Amino acid sequence: MKSKSSLRRQSSTLTLRAWEFTGTALLTLFIWIFLLVFLSPLSYMVVTSLRSSDEFRDRSAPIYPAERLTYVYQGTTYQLYKVPTPDGVIHDWALVKPSRLSSQFIDPAHPEQGLIDWNGSWRSLDGVFHFRIYWDNYINIWKAVDYPHLFRNSLIIVVLSEIGILLSSIAVAYGFSRFRIPGGKFLFFLLIATIVIPDSITLVPSYVIFTRILPWNGTYYPLIVPAFFGSAIYIFLLRQNFRSIPRDLDEAAMLDGAGPLRTLISIIIPQAVPAIVTVALLHFFNTWNELRMASLYLAIRPDLQTMAFSAQAFPTYGFTPEVLQTGAVMLIAIPLVILFLSQRFFMQDMVVTGIEK
Amino acid sequence: MFNVKRAPAPRSRSPKPDKHLSLRKYEATVGFLFLLPWLLGFLFFKLVPILAALGFSFTNFKMLEPEATRFIGLTNYLTFFKDSSAGASLFGSISYFLLSVPLEMVIALFLAAVFTSERLRGKRIMRTLFFMPSIIPAIAIFIIISGLIDVNNGWITRLFHLSQSTPLYSLFPIILSLWTIGPGFLIMLGAMQAVPKELYEAARVDGAGPINRFVSITVPMSSPAIFFSLVINMISAFGGVALLDRGLSYSQSLSPMESYITYQMFSFSNLGYASALAWIMFILVMVVTIILFRSARYWVHFPEESSDDEI
Structure with a gap:
């Protein structure tokens, strides 16, 4: 009797285990299939970039890169x-x-x-086909497009703009999170309001300012200088994060005679590294892919153009379809590498609480 | 000894409030200095341009002949009501917003909910993979999608044996919008993971099923994050930059109204009319924003802030 009931119990935990396992497997399988469909356009891009022109046009070619025997x-x-x-x-x-x-x-x-x-x-x-990867599209596009030069241009803009955005956004977020300022609530409300201001409203006057009042047309200044004045959404995210850091530590530092700047550098920043890395990464992706400002202000200077900007002209280059896909791979390669290298930090600490507060 | 030391205290009490005041003043000054970069940026890159655009919108300002600029009153705004392509662009922007944002929100919310399950394996790599398309610039997406639905060799046309690709082209912006769920998904996931486990345990004891638990615990507890995702999706649907930019130039923006504004600006150098259109767009976005923030009172549960609220 006793052994029977324990056996039954054992078998019921076994079925429970089996159910749990099936549930896990089904759920994981479902999400992976969803992911596969979600990313299938990217696999099309990669596969096509590894095909030769003949193979691309051959409708009987298999789905993987292959060559006719x-x-x-x-x-x-x-x-x-x-x-x-x-x-x-x-x-x-x-x-x-x-x-x-x-x-x-x-x-x-x-x-x-x-x-x-x-x-x-x-x-x-x-x-009759056999699996073969065709690398020549990459060699050809490398010869046709001056990637080292475009890369250098993009890098200059990204690095300078990144310095600007981090310096300013961290400082302003610190100001919003730690100081009693008369009218501070109103200023914070203004900050939130600027997040939703559409870009088109500032487009025309900014264009007049940057080309007529300042002689900045055909330079990197319109792309870099605004970064030194902070970005509302990054300030908001950082301020949320800074507020979650206990104040005891910075009060202790203040008592030890540390000034506000010293407290920011030695107490706040070390504790906010994940949030700061996230903001830096978001800004990196935005600047790397930036096209609006580049097409407005760099159109007259082809030698200053960025990687994203050059890709805009690809469809007019007369590239064959497979080389076009190769161009797309080249364009997204660097942001993707950065994303995968940083996935440990990225958005890990971005818990957003009240937006109104 | 102690008495001696304490004795001078009452005497020094009179300058103390003064000192306190100067401390507050010092704090305000330093804080203000920290805010200065953003305040200057707000002034020169937001406030002045917005007001200047308002000014331009009442003139016939043309880039190439600025000396001929004259005040023409509300003419530009009246032109908008007669300009059928401007109306169509505005309608296009609004319908893109109404179609893409709910779809993005539902899919991102669903994914975030699934990702909170302990049963799902390989979460970290999947998080990154779901986020990945959000950082692909729009020009690359355009190249990929046009290849994918290419009449002769695209996978989709080969798979479904389609001869005409026209209906697929109209789906293209929706596909593009689904590839921007990344930031919203991660923000909502972060909030859902922060929900205390005890709440679920208590609900389970009370006999609440998974759907019930999701509706009555997960959604209210993560509502600020859901609201924030909604706001950033709204901004990007109207063509602004929120967390991630698709890297579209104005002339090919997903928001037809924005494309139309740049079309007026660069093809006709009609800056006055473009400014009027931009102001109409601005008012539209502000109205939507106010509606969203008003609605937040009914469904977003903002946590009680701690005592340092007065900052």
């Missing part, structure tokens, strides 16, 4: 086809003399048998 017969190269014969066997034969109703093939395994006649339309036959 060929066979050299009497000094001429012929393509291999999967040829079914009446006895039910499918042979990999090379097509020597194509013709509409019946064609002549050669068996690469037994070339001594000579040409084989086969009745049927050769156009309905599938080719």
Whole structure:
């Protein structure tokens, strides 16, 4: 009796385990399939960038990068086809003399048998492919586009703008999170309000300011200088994070005679590293992909153009479709590498509480 | 000894409030200095341009002939009501907002909810993979999607044996919007993971099922994050930069109104009219924002802030 009940209990925990396992497996499988569909356009991009032009146009080519097998017969190269014969066997034969109703093939395994006649339309036959990665698109686009130069331009803008945004946003967020300022609540309300201001409203006057009042057309200044004045959304995120840091530590530092700047550098910043890294990364992605300002102010200086800007002209370059996809890979490669290197930190600490407060 | 030391205290009490006041003054000054970069930026890159745009919108300001600029009153605004393509662009922007934002929110909320499950394996890499498309610039997405739905060789056309790709092209902006769920998804996920586990335990004891627990615990507890995601999705739907920029130039913005404004600006150098259109757009976004913030009172549960609230 006793053993039976314990057995039953055991079996019920076993079924529970089995259920849990099935649940885990099903859920994980479902999300992975969803992810696969979600990212399938990216796999199309990668696969296409690894195809040759002939292979891209070949509708019978498999989904993976592959090359048609060929066979050299009497000094001429012929393509291999999967040829079914009446006895039910499918042979990999090379097509020597194509013709509409019946064609002549050669068996690469037994070339001594000579040409084989086969009745049927050769156009309905599938080719024989083997997996092969074709790297030439990358070599060609590297030759056609001056990537080192574009990379250097993008890097200059990103580094300077990053310095500006971090210095200013950290300082302003510190000001908002730690100081009693008359009218501070109103200023914070203004900050939140500026987040939602559409870009188009400031477009025309900024353009007038940067090109007429300041001689900044065709320079990096319109892209870099605004970063030194902070960005409302980053200030908001950092301020939220700074407020979650206990004040005991900075009060202790103040008592030890540390000034506000010293407290910021030695107490606040070390504790807010994940949030600061997130802001730095967000700003990196935004600046790297930035196109509005670049197309407004750098259009007259082709030598200053950025990677994102150059990609805008790709469709007009007359690239073949596979090279176009290669260009897309080149464009997103650097942000993706940065994202994967930083996934440990990225957005990990971004717990947003009240937006109104 | 102690008495001796304490004795001077009452005497020094009179200058003490003064000292306290100067301390407050010092704190305000230093705080203000820290805010200065943003205040200057707000002044020169936001407030002045917005007011200047308002000024321009009442003139026939043309870039190439600034000396011919004259005050023309409300003419630009009246032109808007007669300009059918401007109306269509505004309608396009509003419908893009109404279609893309709910879709993004639902998918991101669903994903975030699934990611809080302990049963899901490989979360870190999946988080990154779901976020990944959000940092792909729009020009790359455009190249990829046009290849994917290419009539001759695209995977989609080959898979579904489609001969005409027109209906797929109209789906293109929606696909683009689904690839921007990253920031919203991560923000909501962060909030959901911060919900105390005891709440779920208590609800489970009370017999609440998973859906019930999600609706009555997860959503209210993470409502500030949901609200924040809604706001940033709204901003990017109207063509602004919130957390992540798609890297679209104005002329090909997803928001048709924004494209139309730059079209007026660069094709006709019609800065006065462009400014009037921008102001109409500005008012529209502000109205939507106010509606969102008003609605927040009913469904967003802001946590009680601690005693240092007066900052």
